[in-house]
Amino acid sequence: MEDRKTDDLFDVAVIGGGVVGCAVLRELSRYRLRPVLLEKCFDLGEGVSKGNSGVIHAGFNVRTGSLKARANIAGLKAIYDLAAGLHVPYRKTGKLVVAPDEEGRRHLEELKAQGDRNGTPGLEIVNAEAIRKFEPAVRGKWALYSPWTGIISPYEFTIALAESARRNGAEVRLGRNVTAAESKPDRFVLSTSSGPVSARWVINCAGLWADEVAGMAGSADFRVYPYKGEYLILDKAAGDILRMPIYPVPPRDESSLGIHLTPTMEGPVLLGPSGEYVDDKNDARSTRPVMDMLKAEAFRMVPALGRFPVIHAYTGLRPKIDGPGETGGPADFVVAESDRRPRWVNFGGIESPGLTAAPALAEMVVEIIGTKEALSSKDGFEPGLPDLPRFARLDDGARAARAAADPDWGEMVCRCEHVTRAEVRTAVRNPFGANSLDAIKRRTRCGMGRCQGGFCTPRIVEILQAEGLKPEDITKRGGLSRLVFGRIKP
Amino acid sequence: MTVFGMGKHGNVGVKTQGFATPLERLRDVDVAVIGGGPAGLAAALGASRAGAEVVILERGKRLGGILNQCIHDGFGLALYKESISGPEYAERLMDDVGREGIRVETGAMVLDLSADKILRVNSRSGYSLVRAKSVVLAMGCRERTRDMIEIPGDRPAGVWTAGTAQNLVNLQNLRLGNEIVILGSGDIGLIMARRLTFEGMKVKGVFEILPWVGGLERNVRQCLSDFSIPLELTTTVVDICGRDRLSSVVVSRVDEALKPLAGTEREIPCDTLLLSVGLIPENELSKRAGVELSPATGGAVVDEMFMTSVPGVFSCGNVLQIHDVADWASFEGFVAGKNAALHARGEIPTRGTIVRITPGAGVRYALPQIVRRSAAGVDLHFRVTAPRRNVWIEARGSASGTIFFRRKFPRLLPSELQKIKLTTAIDEDLEVAAHD
Numbered sequence: 001m002e003d004r005k006t007d008d009l010f011d012v013a014v015i016g017g018g019v020v021g022c023a024v025l026r027e028l029s030r031y032r033l034r035p036v037l038l039e040k041c042f043d044l045g046e047g048v049s050k051g052n053s054g055v056i057h058a059g060f061n062v063r064t065g066s067l068k069a070r071a072n073i074a075g076l077k078a079i080y081d082l083a084a085g086l087h088v089p090y091r092k093t094g095k096l097v098v099a100p101d102e103e104g105r106r107h108l109e110e111l112k113a114q115g116d117r118n119g120t121p122g123l124e125i126v127n128a129e130a131i132r133k134f135e136p137a138v139r140g141k142w143a144l145y146s147p148w149t150g151i152i153s154p155y156e157f158t159i160a161l162a163e164s165a166r167r168n169g170a171e172v173r174l175g176r177n178v179t180a181a182e183s184k185p186d187r188f189v190l191s192t193s194s195g196p197v198s199a200r201w202v203i204n205c206a207g208l209w210a211d212e213v214a215g216m217a218g219s220a221d222f223r224v225y226p227y228k229g230e231y232l233i234l235d236k237a238a239g240d241i242l243r244m245p246i247y248p249v250p251p252r253d254e255s256s257l258g259i260h261l262t263p264t265m266e267g268p269v270l271l272g273p274s275g276e277y278v279d280d281k282n283d284a285r286s287t288r289p290v291m292d293m294l295k296a297e298a299f300r301m302v303p304a305l306g307r308f309p310v311i312h313a314y315t316g317l318r319p320k321i322d323g324p325g326e327t328g329g330p331a332d333f334v335v336a337e338s339d340r341r342p343r344w345v346n347f348g349g350i351e352s353p354g355l356t357a358a359p360a361l362a363e364m365v366v367e368i369i370g371t372k373e374a375l376s377s378k379d380g381f382e383p384g385l386p387d388l389p390r391f392a393r394l395d396d397g398a399r400a401a402r403a404a405a406d407p408d409w410g411e412m413v414c415r416c417e418h419v420t421r422a423e424v425r426t427a428v429r430n431p432f433g434a435n436s437l438d439a440i441k442r443r444t445r446c447g448m449g450r451c452q453g454g455f456c457t458p459r460i461v462e463i464l465q466a467e468g469l470k471p472e473d474i475t476k477r478g479g480l481s482r483l484v485f486g487r488i489k490p
Numbered sequence: 491m492t493v494f495g496m497g498k499h500g501n502v503g504v505k506t507q508g509f510a511t512p513l514e515r516l517r518d519v520d521v522a523v524i525g526g527g528p529a530g531l532a533a534a535l536g537a538s539r540a541g542a543e544v545v546i547l548e549r550g551k552r553l554g555g556i557l558n559q560c561i562h563d564g565f566g567l568a569l570y571k572e573s574i575s576g577p578e579y580a581e582r583l584m585d586d587v588g589r590e591g592i593r594v595e596t597g598a599m600v601l602d603l604s605a606d607k608i609l610r611v612n613s614r615s616g617y618s619l620v621r622a623k624s625v626v627l628a629m630g631c632r633e634r635t636r637d638m639i640e641i642p643g644d645r646p647a648g649v650w651t652a653g654t655a656q657n658l659v660n661l662q663n664l665r666l667g668n669e670i671v672i673l674g675s676g677d678i679g680l681i682m683a684r685r686l687t688f689e690g691m692k693v694k695g696v697f698e699i700l701p702w703v704g705g706l707e708r709n710v711r712q713c714l715s716d717f718s719i720p721l722e723l724t725t726t727v728v729d730i731c732g733r734d735r736l737s738s739v740v741v742s743r744v745d746e747a748l749k750p751l752a753g754t755e756r757e758i759p760c761d762t763l764l765l766s767v768g769l770i771p772e773n774e775l776s777k778r779a780g781v782e783l784s785p786a787t788g789g790a791v792v793d794e795m796f797m798t799s800v801p802g803v804f805s806c807g808n809v810l811q812i813h814d815v816a817d818w819a820s821f822e823g824f825v826a827g828k829n830a831a832l833h834a835r836g837e838i839p840t841r842g843t844i845v846r847i848t849p850g851a852g853v854r855y856a857l858p859q860i861v862r863r864s865a866a867g868v869d870l871h872f873r874v875t876a877p878r879r880n881v882w883i884e885a886r887g888s889a890s891g892t893i894f895f896r897r898k899f900p901r902l903l904p905s906e907l908q909k910i911k912l913t914t915a916i917d918e919d920l921e922v923a924a925h926d
Binding site: 233282284285287291309310313314400402403410412415416418420451454455458461471475476477479480481482483484485486 | 601
């Protein structure tokens, strides 16, 4: 689809629809501005933002004085209320960083001290007995307990931020790959796969491709090194024995937080991630040795998890800007207006704790724009989103009332996660036109259960056709990922 | 679709959340059958013929379950003494259900089952509670997935379980791809190899990790050999490639421990991979009700009446044990349904001394796992762990060593469920074993 008014001038173009881009877009939608978000994939959160642990970090793993630390703590203070207002499910679970021995305990003390300096609330070193009380299945001698850590669905949060921005007048365009940027005196002209887009400001939130996008404007001050993390997901029954994220003492080189166990809102437990520099920014492959290693590491901390089957594997890439072999510890977040290209702002190296920090990082964009021009708040900014009910979370009375009012609430599409046709219908009609199987999955949980889509996929294929798609236009994740090659007989 | 009346037994003991008037959507019934496939239809018939008021709750839009997508023949050989297609088989049972006047709800999914036999049901005609005196579990099974067998690689479109693919092809007229690889030699995979060949797709090979075929021998002949589709045993898929759509798989031979043998990898270009790598009895509702499950079958532990550990809850068909022919699922259904009706009338003892039947050497499982002491004429199902020739099957009393059954079988395959009759009354625990 071609953009109709290609010579339109936007005030701000945000490149990249991950959690940071969407948070930036929402923040901009508070002001009398005309912002647009350009995303090359066919849904939001398709990159770094979907391939992580979904943990709200409390800020003790990051170096005191860094932007990472400031943004993490500021984001922590904002994110729970923000998620509640957007009706994104989250849980303030608390977290344990578990040490097997006394040497580990010394490391925990250092982490606690760092957290205390950063402003992380309520950190405590606890003993084996307390660990058992918190999480009977966890093996460890000492642990750092962080009461403010929590879990959230990172893609649901990302999508909700974009929906909130859109509700407040921002535009979102999917499937728009920015391929070049021309710098004119008063504007940037971005070439995209569907025609040019002009904007006075550009905010580069392109994650793994932030270096290449920055390069288009001649402002490449950093290089992004993709750092792959593989995950496994255990059956939701595992959630019954794990309430909070369990982390090992992190490796000394601070390259990652180590292989940890993270419960999710609906029960499945995440194992991972591994950590490995790769060459390909599209590398999403799971590998046999890492799958085996993840299980071995995770089950060492929580042996009881070994009895639950793996239901899914996924991979995330962290956009590191410190390359392999570089010393001096992990690089800090980069959020800066380009020296060479005024009104062009780059985000670089937004890895963990980027999800938690996103609301705070978004505010920095407003500050940067505010130094150049006066921003005035818009009347009637609506901070929240309507609560879209989930059938699985309704009580008997609410289920009966909904099914009586609309038969689509009575038609079950997903047997594992108990999703109705009404919810799928709403997801298919999302405001961004994201209608791939994965887009529906992230909005409804269809396909995330034990049967991995065996039951719901034929039903969703039917619903998508009822909603007007041709069979050959139904995809797994947009683009060339078509599910079927049309009809057998015309 | 028949919508049946409001309950007449009051709402004592039924806890609902948030209903304005709890009675409003509670309905009572003698026997609720969950699932309207070959087992559930038969169970409803068995229960109705034994005098019970029955309701079938089927989540699909029509009765028949998975039979509807099985458009090949081979059904009915045991029950109707002729070879008919899946839909025809379903139709015969459905005609009987209609003649019996059995109440049927389609598009009705049971979401919860409690130990006191309260069912939560959602359908386009409303969300409601059903209270049954007896329940027959006939939910069937689901397929093992790529993730359960942990195949590494990319995550492209074009990777399907065979049954889901069968739905898309046979019920929705959709073309899966052009070049197909099938992993696993279960019956659905074999049937699909032939089906896709008929529709002009190229099936490049069927690969099986075990040294023997998972499906029936007749299916290997009629679906692979007759079409010159290669079958390779002790071979599995070790990698899946393609960013958006599948572009190839890598297959590798495996050693005795089923681990891939380095150096034997071979890349096969294809756009579609079907997985026929096992079926899992779908016992989510059984677990909700507290039914004891057998790790060997994945289904309920049952007695000779097909009653589970929860009194009044019966199990039959693929939710109890994976069958290789639908007729046998129906046979179980008839018996389970009849006993559910008897239980609803209080005519089945739920207590009493029991003996246990356990698998011994060479036997993967034996079913029923529990028999009421002194029961005679018990039908005993079993599967062997590996193909065997000229093998003795022996059921021996664990305490006395008494032989309750002994027969020589010329050939036994793990893919073929066996049934034998124990003619004498059983008065001690039994072990069923295979000996040369």
